[in-house]
Amino acid sequence: MPKKRVTSGMRPTGSLHLGNLLGALENWVSLQDRYDCYFFIVDWHSLTTPGGCGAVGYENIGELKDNIHEIAIDWISAGLDPEKCSMFIQSLVPEVAELYLILSMVTPLGWLERNPTYREMVKSYAIESPSYGLLGYPTLQSADILLYKGDFVPVGKDQEAHINMTKDLAARFNNLYNRDVFPLTEALLTEVPKVPGIDSVNKKMSKSSGNHISLSLGEEETIKRIKSMFTDPVKIRKDDPGHPDGCVVYAFHKIYNSESLEGIYSECESGKRGCVDCKMQLAAKLNESLRPIREKRKELEKRPEIIADILESGASRARDIARDTLEEVRDAMKLPTRGIFNV
Numbered sequence: 001m002p003k004k005r006v007t008s009g010m011r012p013t014g015s016l017h018l019g020n021l022l023g024a025l026e027n028w029v030s031l032q033d034r035y036d037c038y039f040f041i042v043d044w045h046s047l048t049t050p051g052g053c054g055a056v057g058y059e060n061i062g063e064l065k066d067n068i069h070e071i072a073i074d075w076i077s078a079g080l081d082p083e084k085c086s087m088f089i090q091s092l093v094p095e096v097a098e099l100y101l102i103l104s105m106v107t108p109l110g111w112l113e114r115n116p117t118y119r120e121m122v123k124s125y126a127i128e129s130p131s132y133g134l135l136g137y138p139t140l141q142s143a144d145i146l147l148y149k150g151d152f153v154p155v156g157k158d159q160e161a162h163i164n165m166t167k168d169l170a171a172r173f174n175n176l177y178n179r180d181v182f183p184l185t186e187a188l189l190t191e192v193p194k195v196p197g198i199d200s201v202n203k204k205m206s207k208s209s210g211n212h213i214s215l216s217l218g219e220e221e222t223i224k225r226i227k228s229m230f231t232d233p234v235k236i237r238k239d240d241p242g243h244p245d246g247c248v249v250y251a252f253h254k255i256y257n258s259e260s261l262e263g264i265y266s267e268c269e270s271g272k273r274g275c276v277d278c279k280m281q282l283a284a285k286l287n288e289s290l291r292p293i294r295e296k297r298k299e300l301e302k303r304p305e306i307i308a309d310i311l312e313s314g315a316s317r318a319r320d321i322a323r324d325t326l327e328e329v330r331d332a333m334k335l336p337t338r339g340i341f342n343v
């Protein structure tokens with residue numbers, strides 16, 4: 001049995017943070033042993049929105065090159081292995097644009113107009129004149145997945161609607177052209193720890209909110225970020241009793257210091273634990289956990305040619321599959337082939 005395919009992408013937001021590591025990247029790393037994996041950096045998707053919408057916008061594409069480089073370094077430092085998976089830049093497999101065009105012919109406008117992420121994006125960023133590309137975002141995402149015949153797509157809950165649309169589009173295409181060209185893609189929604197921002201247990205860590213801890217941060221800077229974490233506002237003196245459940249530091253101890261959790265909880269509650277010590281303990285744990293990733297990153301920063309090679313060979317593997325898929329697609333649709341009128 002050939003391995004099932006896994007595909008997933010990230011937008012080029014630059015250096016990743018703990019939320020990306022725990023919410024996505026660690027999962028990708030664990031999938032690469034069991035599946036045939038294709039991971040890509042979706043530079044074309046960043047052209048769908050203006051700047052300030054949580055990613056590089058179409059007017060700032062000068063930042064893309066650095067952002068792509070930073071993400072690729074984080075992927076590899078965190079354990080994605082070019083021997084086990086293919087990593088590449090979306091636009092360097094231009095075949096995805098052809099499939100996007102073809103899929104856009106089978107995408108009902110209503111599906112796109114009802115798409116919750118589109119509506120939310122337009123509303124929350126007050127985008128005055130949303131582009132045709134923004135409306136078509138999930139069709140481009142479907143092309144990303146179906147070009148490599150992705151069986152499974154590891155994503156967060158916020159992307160579920162897009163993956164369901166991918167499946168519906170695949171079924172619609174297969175039906176219309178009477179051939180099972182595409183798999184009926186499923187989302188792989190894995191249970192991941194909720195990673196709060198350093199400002200509140202009720203907020204998600206995100207780069208656009210500025211409440212993140214980047215993987216690329218040094219140890220001293222990490223300590224500083226942890227010292228600035230929001231703790232219990234009614235615990236003023238060291239021996240005041242605390243309320244760990246609303247405390248960001250405790251939320252991170254849950255992730256990085258699970259073996260000492262009970263003790264931390266009761267010490268805090270009974271006023272035996274000061275916030276400063278509590279933060280320093282967390283910083284030591286976090287720095288220890290990130291050390292191997294940071295060491296790998298330092299090495300890779302000195303050897304940019306390694307990143308270039310990995311992305312190039314990933315794209316080349318992806319292009320081979322892409323060409324085969326498109327040939328099948330054109331054939332199923334009975335589109336003209338080159339030399340059609342030659343005798």
Ligand code: TRP
Binds near residue numbers: 011140141
């Ligand atoms: N829309 C995804 C996000 O914002 C990124 C993405 C683009 C993607 N193409 C994809 C994810 C294909 C999975 C598969 O996170």
